Amino acid sequence: MCGIVGYLGKRDAVEVVLDALKRLEYRGYDSAGIGVISNGKLKVVKTKGKIRDLATVVKEHDFKSNIAIGHTRWATHGKPTDVNAHPHVCEGIAVVHNGIIENYMELKEFLVNKGYSFESQTDTEVIAALIKDNYEGSLFEAVINACKNLVGSFAIAVICEMEPDVIVGYRKESPLVLGVGDSEYFLASDIPALLPYTNKIVPLEDGDCLLITREGFTISNNGDLVNRDIMTISWSPVLAEKTGYKHFMQKEIFEQPRAVADTIHGIYSFDENRFYLVESEFEERLKGVNRIVAVACGTSYHACLVGRYWLERYALLPVEVDIASEFRYRDIFIDDKTLAIFVSQSGETADTLAALKMSKKRGALTLAICNVMGSSIAREAHDVIYTHAGPEIGVASTKAFTTQMAVLYAFSLYLGSLKGHLNNKDVSSRFTELMKTPRLIEEALELDKKLLELALKYLDKKDFLYLGRYLSYPIALEGALKLKEISYIHAEGYPAGEMKHGPIALIDKEMPVVVVAPVDRVYEKVKGNIEEVKARDGIVIAFTSEGSEEISKKCDHTFYLPKTYEDLSPFVYVVPLQLFAYHVAERKGLDVDQPRNLAKAVTVE
């Protein structure tokens, strides 16, 4: 996915922008570029390939500048070539852009008729020309007027030769944040790009046009000057470094004990028997809620599936879970007694955001569970509970998942007590169990070496089946998703009891079947499912609770995990599945952190 950065201050702007672009590499890209004002002239360097290729070319120019914009491009309109890379320039104006301009063909025709010519196949070049066409001495005004004509979702950063001390940014449905330093300003599409420079962030809102000058910044929205709060982000720069791990994904798997502990820290007071999760106004409305919908995409959707069991069990409310891209087009019944929960690591997933807006419009009380402060979903919902995973850089989500589950579990207890279904003793004993999960995850991580051996044995397999029941069914789905997205091996997650209704036909002596089998209310049933796989010569790889050794007689490989309070097994059982997927992909020599065709935040529909 594309990345934007910008800098205006006293430092070497080229150095800052190249460094910040490097921090966006995890998003995946195919070309990169930088635009600077050097000795009063606009200079642009761009190239297909990696940031290091760009840095080599930039070095030859020896620019002296302390204002620059930069971009990593992930091709949508036009192939990944030098010409299509950003910035795009029109008569002294340079633009970098994330997102898609839906009406760029008609705008191009309009501009061609006015005498403008274009050399790339991108929609971005049209923006540069349109800004030029609106330019009457103020870049800020020109950007505002040009953007009125753009249809689509986009974020842009613009500099121009005529105003050498100005950067203008504009955001519409694609993330853009301002970083505030000491007499210096930064612009980025993602917070991790800025962490070494500042933790003071202003997330722009839809329709915001940002003017950065050496004296300060101004934001205008729809003709009015607006004030936006400066947020202090608690993420430390080191959280966005690999710190000795080979990949971010590996680091993030191992960070889970810390991430879960940080997420649940301070949200429940044993002394007061109360949760600190939502605002009091939200709590008032929550009292009247009589049904819940939980909506998300990908891994976050799997967290919702786990959360459903807890919400049903503790809050005794009907709970429906759906994938955001489906949910948003359904004629689903929603009213003001519906609580709609939206779970998103990035807080920018386009379908989840659209589903949230749709639910709000129909009167639902909306709650976001997000990892990125000030993100669109966090801002749009009536209230937000943050996960404290820290920046998740690996494209495959790991620590976001366990922290989302931690919030969903705590929220289920909270709602259960609010609705009068759980007394203080129930809540405090269950929350105490939740507090043990960081240590249990640590124990699960000790299986790492054994899982590497397992990965070496099976990395050439073409298909995997993942089975689980009850709370372990979403974990089977998540395990299969992890394997397929980073190792490109076909893997399917299935409810174990549903196997006889189709997938059992796939099983033969070549098929590894991963079974998530904690000792819980469905354990005996799952043992029966294992027998069914073995009867068809399938290879069974089972994950079960310490002490249940008898299962190993039926399985080809058995891994033992620490016993948990029954409801909390997902925290522990997802860990070996993440590690297994990681080792398979790593040993296959694949790009674990940036798997092909995937983006960390899917900001387009």
Ligand code: F6R
């Ligand atoms: C899978 C993965 C994706 C995301 C999905 C939702 O490892 O990372 O499936 O979970 O794109 O993203 P967020 O949570 O940012 O809304």
